Amino acid sequence: MSEKSRIRWLCRRGMKELDVLLERFVANEYDDLDEREQAGLRELLEMEDPDLYALVMGRMEAPTQVQADLLSRIRQFQRPQGAAR
Structure with a gap:
């Protein structure tokens, strides 16, 4: 299992809000970290x-x-597309 796959697995949480946010963050930003x-x-x-x-x-x-x-970057994924930062 690749490190990114392991991280994606760890993003699967007991809270749906965290699941969605973290999975989106990893999909879009992980390779740039x-x-x-x-x-x-x-x-x-x-x-x-x-x-x-x-x-x-x-x-x-x-x-x-x-x-x-990192948390600041993750929070950016909470905002709807086009919302002011």
């Missing part, structure tokens, strides 16, 4: 759903700057 960002994404995906959801929603602060930057 550097090794450090990919490691940060793996760390995020190891978190429990409520904690990850709180991070994505901005209700909790990210443990690292790399993760904070």
Whole structure:
């Protein structure tokens, strides 16, 4: 199994909202992430759903700057196409 396939599998969560958002993010952005960002994404995906959801929603602060930057990029996928950033 390739690393990207493993990451896509880890995006399958117990919360549909996270499933859709994370799967879209990985499909569109994963190949552009550097090794450090990919490691940060793996760390995020190891978190429990409520904690990850709180991070994505901005209700909790990210443990690292790399993760904070990733979360900012992930949040862009919540906005409908054409919405102001």
